[in-house]
Amino acid sequence: MDEQRGPGPTHWWRYGPPWWNRPAGAPETRTARMPWRSTALITVFVLVGSHFAAHGQPHREALDTTGRVLLLVASLLLLWRHRHPAAVAFGTAAAVLVYTGAGYPYGPVFLTVAVACFSAAVAGHRRAAWTALGLLWAGHALIALWLYRRLPPAGDRGASIGQEIVVATWVLVVVAVAELARVRREQWARERADRAQAAQRRADEERLRIARELHDVLAHSISVINVQASMGLALLDSDPEQARSALTTIRAASKEALGEVRQVLDTLRAPGAAPRAPAPGLDRLPELVEQAAAAGLTVEVEGEPPRLTPGADLAAFRIVQEALTNVVRHSGSRHARVRLERDGDQLRLRVDDDGPATGADAGGSGNGLAGMRERAAALGGTIEAGPRPDGGFRVLAVLPLHTREDQ
Structure with a gap:
């Protein structure tokens, strides 16, 4: 009112009156x-x-x-x-x-x-x-x-000269107080700018993390669903039982993908809230092997995963998941090898397939490999991905067992 x-x-x-502070018709703002x-x-x-x-x-x-x-x-x-x-x-x-x-x-x-x-x-x-x-x-x-x-x-x-010196002293006092206020104001402005930049940087990093999570979850699950759907359509008339098995695999893969996507989106709705389920790690490597087998890919695992920090464990799991997804999508090989090896305070994680490449993005220029490199770099590790001399494709990740944030 x-x-x-x-x-x-x-x-x-x-x-003051509105007409005093602004031209007629101009919007009234605090500035x-x-x-x-x-x-x-x-x-x-x-x-x-x-x-x-x-x-x-x-x-x-x-x-x-x-x-x-x-x-x-x-x-x-x-x-x-x-x-x-x-x-x-x-x-x-x-x-x-x-x-x-x-x-x-x-x-x-x-x-x-x-x-x-x-x-x-x-x-x-x-x-x-x-x-x-x-x-x-x-x-x-x-x-x-x-x-x-x-x-x-x-x-x-x-x-007298003395009286003028007193006046000059008061002038210098005004100068000193004004300079102090100016310096403090500039300092506060810099601090506000630094806080704004830090908040923007954290927001950008969080958006990048969520984008990587969504890409890794959806790319892997949709690849499995695509392969199983193609198989189900091909066997729907000739082998209904095998088609039923493919549909069962699709349902399990889609349910798991929905659960992981919901977990990622929950962090957007309630920042800082604890996740409902633990983040995946290399302890779920057998599930990846089973999902790859459902997509027609045989995976051999060599070595035992060492004890990793939560961040490194999640990154290692996502790197293996993305590498196997790329084998399913871009390689003609139906066989892959995952090797885990501890080298001092580092984990050497290698994923190989025998090729040949069948997709235009098999050379490592897609978002998946870029996400792998970002995950490794965030932990202080490295990723090498490219064709092998004897054919096929190799992904080699070197991740630290302990990051500075966890020490």
Whole structure:
């Protein structure tokens, strides 16, 4: 209801009237708003403080309409300190210099210059901020040490060098505080950028991991289903029992694929939640052999898998799964060999087939082999895949038994 009625008095007090902060018809955004509230507070403080300061400085010129206008100009310029910080820094310095040159009482008017130059320095306009402060101090020193005889008030006495050194000290304090704020602001900006980049990198790595998992699960299962479906169609009339066996294999393979895909997708719905089933590892190598046999591929396994960390165990399982899937899809051989061998603190995993290659992607340029290499590289291992000199195809993976993340 409040949005329908439009901005109320509280909104005006904080940000000013809508017509003040943006052109007509432009959308109202937070970045377009001026510092209305802080400027109003500074303006009231400067006007009231200068009024009381005038009573304590009877030797200065009385605070008349011209003096109050100069105070208003110096204060209201702060409304634009975020949009035009350099111009506001010079504008406030000029207004205050005219104010002091006219002989009006000293007071909180110098706060306007400090705020303007502080904002300019923090926004990155350091040269403009320090130039404006330097010009104001130089002009004040020129008036206080030399021009005071020719400027009002009549009979004014000049300032001493010591007083100008005190003023210069306050200028340096403003410079130091502004520089400290600028450095902290830049540091916070860098930290925010680093956190955003780290979050983006983690998201990219997670998307890549999920893509690899889905590819490995679906490519293997669909290859088995495709082979069994072709066999079932061919034997549907001549050998119904064998066709029934093929359909049974299809049902088991599709059920397993659905379960693994659901497990991967669960990580998307509930990030950080524990998986419902343990990640597959080399202990499920017999299941891969059975699935390959159902697809018409005989697999011989040599060696026993050593004890691996969960990450290396999953990577080794997926590499064997993808290598056997490629044999089914791209090789004319119906026989493959899987050899597991421990070499010091590494696992040497080799998958061979006798060929010949039957697919256009058998040379190792597909997404499957790229996923193998990414899995191995993520653990600090390597993958070599290519034709053997005596024919066939070989995949050789070297994986560390212990990764730095698991130590």
